[in-house]
Amino acid sequence: xxxxxxxxxxxxxxxxxxxxxxxxxxxxxxxxxxxxxxxxxxxxxxxxxxxxxxxxxxxxxxxxxxxxxxxxxxxxxxxxxxxxxxxxxxxxxxxxxxxxxxxxxxxxxxxxxxxxxxxxxxxxxxxxxxxxxxxxxxxxxxxxxxxxxxxxxxxxxxxxxxxxxxxxxxxxxxxxxxxxxxxxxxxxxxxxxxxxxxxxxxxxxxxxxxxxxxxxxxxxxxxxxxxxxxxxxxxxxxxxxxxxxxxxxxxxxxxxxxxxxxxxxxxxxxxxxxxxxxxxxxxxxxxxxxx
Amino acid sequence: xxxxxxxxxxxxxxxxxxxxxxxxxxxxxxxxxxxxxxxxxxxxxxxxxxxxxxxxxxxxxxxxxxxxxxxxxxxxxxxxxxxxxxxxxxxxxxxxxxxxxxxxxxxxxxxxxxxxxxxxxxxxxxxxxxxxxxxxxxxxxxxxxxxxxxxxxxxxxxxxxxxxxxxxxxxxxxxxxxxxxxxxx
Numbered sequence: 446x447x448x449x450x451x452x453x454x455x456x457x458x459x460x461x462x463x464x465x466x467x468x469x470x471x472x473x474x475x476x477x478x479x480x481x482x483x484x485x486x487x488x489x490x491x492x493x494x495x496x497x498x499x500x501x502x503x504x505x506x507x508x509x510x511x512x513x514x515x516x517x518x519x520x521x522x523x524x525x526x527x528x529x530x531x532x533x534x535x536x537x538x539x540x541x542x543x544x545x546x547x548x549x550x551x552x553x554x555x556x557x558x559x560x561x562x563x564x565x566x567x568x569x570x571x572x573x574x575x576x577x578x579x580x581x582x583x584x585x586x587x588x589x590x591x592x593x594x595x596x597x598x599x600x601x602x603x604x605x606x607x608x609x610x611x612x613x614x615x616x617x618x619x620x621x622x623x624x625x626x627x628x629x630x631x632x633x634x635x636x637x638x639x640x641x642x643x644x645x646x647x648x649x650x651x652x653x654x655x656x657x658x659x660x661x662x663x664x665x666x667x668x669x670x671x672x673x674x675x676x677x678x679x680x681x682x683x684x685x686x687x688x689x690x691x692x693x694x695x696x697x698x699x700x701x702x703x704x705x706x707x708x709x710x711x712x713x714x715x716x717x718x719x720x721x722x723x724x725x726x727x728x729x730x731x732x733x734x735x736x
Numbered sequence: 737x738x739x740x741x742x743x744x745x746x747x748x749x750x751x752x753x754x755x756x757x758x759x760x761x762x763x764x765x766x767x768x769x770x771x772x773x774x775x776x777x778x779x780x781x782x783x784x785x786x787x788x789x790x791x792x793x794x795x796x797x798x799x800x801x802x803x804x805x806x807x808x809x810x811x812x813x814x815x816x817x818x819x820x821x822x823x824x825x826x827x828x829x830x831x832x833x834x835x836x837x838x839x840x841x842x843x844x845x846x847x848x849x850x851x852x853x854x855x856x857x858x859x860x861x862x863x864x865x866x867x868x869x870x871x872x873x874x875x876x877x878x879x880x881x882x883x884x885x886x887x888x889x890x891x892x893x894x895x896x897x898x899x900x901x902x903x904x905x906x907x908x909x910x911x912x913x914x915x916x917x918x919x920x921x
Contacts (some may be wrong), residue, residue, distance in 0.1 A: 455849045456904050457863050460778050460811070463741040482787065484741060484780045518781055519824065519839060521866065543844040543866075566845055693790075699761050700740050700787055 454568030454588035472517035481692035493597030494680035529555020537558015549734035550716035562586030576614035577633035599721030662698035686716025742779015746903035773918035776813030833874035862900035
């Protein structure tokens with residue numbers, strides 16, 4: 446992958462900022478998401494809550510289903526491949542997907558290696574729990590980062606934990622002395638130049654979104670105030686009572702994330718939120734997949 | 737700076753490096769402050785267009801532009817200002833007499849970087865991300881730049897549009913040009 450292509454791929458993520466990326470399983474849902482103001486959709490056969498319920502092995506979606514969603518909307522379409530499954534990624538690239546999510550939501554295909562994303566022309570987004578993970582993914586070629594959170598739970602606690610940890614590690618590196626950066630690079634298992642970048646600019650070199658467990662306009666506003674540059678909403682929308690209304694409310698909450706009065710209006714009468722599973726009640730922690 | 741969605745911070749940083757102050761417009765109340773020019777950033781036109789309507793910003797901003805407010809739209813901003821979008825029934829501010837084609841270069845694999853001249857200015861960097869281009873312009877629109885025969889920058893009086901993203905490269909030509917439209921420093 447040329448330097449130029451990587452820049453263009455990071456640039457696309459910049460255009461998504463301040464927006465909401467929604468999980469959809471059918472062309473119909475994709476149209477609802479676009480009409481509600483999604484800046485991109487994630488095409489997948491089953492949303493994380495159902496993947497969690499179904500158990501077993503979960504894989505890349507049927508390309509035909511993804512193409513149906515590409516035809517249904519004009520906004521960017523993303524799709525997930527398994528961690529380390531570069532053949533699935535090659536297939537997604539062949540159908541000209543706009544972004545590949547190398548995702549812990551699916552069953553990992555490789556328990557040691559992530560995909561060498563520098564080999565691809567299409568961009569990748571990857572999940573991270575902490576700064577080390579984020580920078581390792583960026584070193585492998587990820588053009589966008591999101592918190593892992595705990596997908597399919599409707600419980601935002603892990604997304605908050607991951608975002609706070611990433612921010613506090615950025616702050617630590619930002620205020621570290623120059624000669625401490627070498628040891629920090631060793632500790633995080635990442636190249637020195639990425640640590641140097643974080644030290645100089647006090648941010649990640651790519652866009653950073655929140656994901657995992659966001660279910661309400663208030664959740665979205667919380668993540669934005671904690672420093673997210675945009676939000677992924679997975680199960681939270683189409684597992685709720687009134688998807689159209691909830692989706693539109695979350696979009697507006699992300700734009701005006703500090704206006705509590707508006708957030709109060711947006712939070713009214715949204716119908717039933719997704720039921721949600723407490724993080725203590727689940728056996729499978731997807732966030733542990735792929736360090 | 738219209739800050740509903742997209743890459744507005746990049747524009748703010750460009751302006752700040754040029755010594756120009758800016759503030760973000762996210763709601764109607766923000767329009768009460770005085771300003772000399774408006775930038776509509778790149779992002780998704782469907783998202784920004786919808787938020788413009790639902791936050792009650794569309795009509796007030798349209799009026800301001802019709803009254804002569806210098807306005808600069810990049811990429812999605814170009815689409816929001818276009819009177820017509822060939823492959824999309826939607827239109828938004830519709831103040832500039834051009835016909836645009838949305839996602840004209842295809843999906844992300846069609847995004848590209850090039851250098852081309854703008855008006856009388858020699859080559860400047862141009863980054864196109866799932867970009868539109870302009871298919872037709874009325875007589876009162878000045879064509880500022882073309883790439884491969886497609887119009888990718890134009891001006892009509894107080895309105896300036898580019899299909900590319902000058903805020904993504906370290907070249908201040910287009911922002912300087914817009915600041916001149918706004919009446920200089």
